[in-house]
Amino acid sequence: MSFFQDALAMFKKRDLLFLESYKESEDVYTFLFEKENDLNWIAGQHGLFTITHKKIKNKTRPFTVASAPAENVVRITTRISENPSEFKQAMLELKQGMKINMTGPLGSFNPEDNSPSLLIAGGIGITPFRSILKQIESEGNGIKKPIQLLYLDRNKSFIFKDELDAIANNPSISVTYLDSRDDLYQEIDTFTTINKGDDNYFIAGPKSMVTSIFDFLKSKQIPKKNIKKDAFYGY
Numbered sequence: 001m002s003f004f005q006d007a008l009a010m011f012k013k014r015d016l017l018f019l020e021s022y023k024e025s026e027d028v029y030t031f032l033f034e035k036e037n038d039l040n041w042i043a044g045q046h047g048l049f050t051i052t053h054k055k056i057k058n059k060t061r062p063f064t065v066a067s068a069p070a071e072n073v074v075r076i077t078t079r080i081s082e083n084p085s086e087f088k089q090a091m092l093e094l095k096q097g098m099k100i101n102m103t104g105p106l107g108s109f110n111p112e113d114n115s116p117s118l119l120i121a122g123g124i125g126i127t128p129f130r131s132i133l134k135q136i137e138s139e140g141n142g143i144k145k146p147i148q149l150l151y152l153d154r155n156k157s158f159i160f161k162d163e164l165d166a167i168a169n170n171p172s173i174s175v176t177y178l179d180s181r182d183d184l185y186q187e188i189d190t191f192t193t194i195n196k197g198d199d200n201y202f203i204a205g206p207k208s209m210v211t212s213i214f215d216f217l218k219s220k221q222i223p224k225k226n227i228k229k230d231a232f233y234g235y
């Protein structure tokens with residue numbers, strides 16, 4: 001999506017009806033909202049979500065839409081600690097029938113062409129990749145480009161693991177679960193060696209992790225234009 005499309009999308013605001021929430025793991029929650037027929041996004045995009053059911057100070061956060069458009073529901077999946085921010089406390093208080101406001105969709109975090117793609121997720125940074133891979137799954141086995149997902153979580157708390165394992169039955173898609181940064185760098189090395197040329201890289205997760213992987217890729221002479229990043233602040 002171009003800068004101008006993103007600028008236009010900033011004016012697209014709508015209320016979404018809250019449906020339900022549930023825990024994915026000890027401290028990760030999913031929130032589902034109704035997808036109206038005229039709401040569309042490209043897998044991997046995010047929205048700006050604003051709390052409307054109560055008055056809080058910082059009432060807006062960017063979140064990836066973690067569902068694929070084909071799933072017909074808007075999903076936010078987020079980490080919520082024991083002492084949540086006012087925003088996340090308000091999310092926990094959502095009840096059926098309440099609404100959240102969404103601006104967007106925004107961004108261009110999506111593998112568009114037929115080049116091999118390496119998707120690198122750190123912890124909660126798995127959300128855009130869930131959406132992207134779910135969309136590919138819903139479109140059938142027609143993809144030709146190899147896609148490899150490297151999913152790093154130091155605590156081995158791999159949310160969406162069952163879904164990702166099912167998606168990895170597609171011969172063009174592989175998923176590797178990792179719990180150490182060294183192993184991650186080794187896997188990246190292998191991928192860059194095999195695919196150097198028209199390969200694309202997507203990194204999502206906590207900002208510090210995204211920055212260090214971006215620097216590592218640059219040190220391997222991967223051109224900046226082949227690397228896309230979704231850096232999550234606040235982790």
Ligand SMILES: Cc1cc2nc3c(=O)[nH]c(=O)nc-3n(C[C@H](O)[C@H](O)[C@H](O)COP(=O)(O)OP(=O)(O)OC[C@H]3O[C@@H](n4cnc5c(N)ncnc54)[C@H](O)[C@@H]3O)c2cc1C
Nearest residue numbers: 046061062063064077078079085087124127231232233234
């Ligand atoms: C494109 C995008 C997609 C995202 N998708 C997800 C997602 O799918 N799931 C998810 O859990 N999170 C996602 N995030 C991160 C999310 O927006 C929140 O920042 C995060 O969940 C922490 O929120 P919080 O309310 O717990 O903490 P916050 O109160 O927001 O932040 C905690 C700390 O981070 C600092 N901080 C917050 N925002 C910024 C900023 N913009 N620049 C510098 N410092 C900042 C604050 O000062 C504070 O110290 C995404 C962020 C981006 C940019």
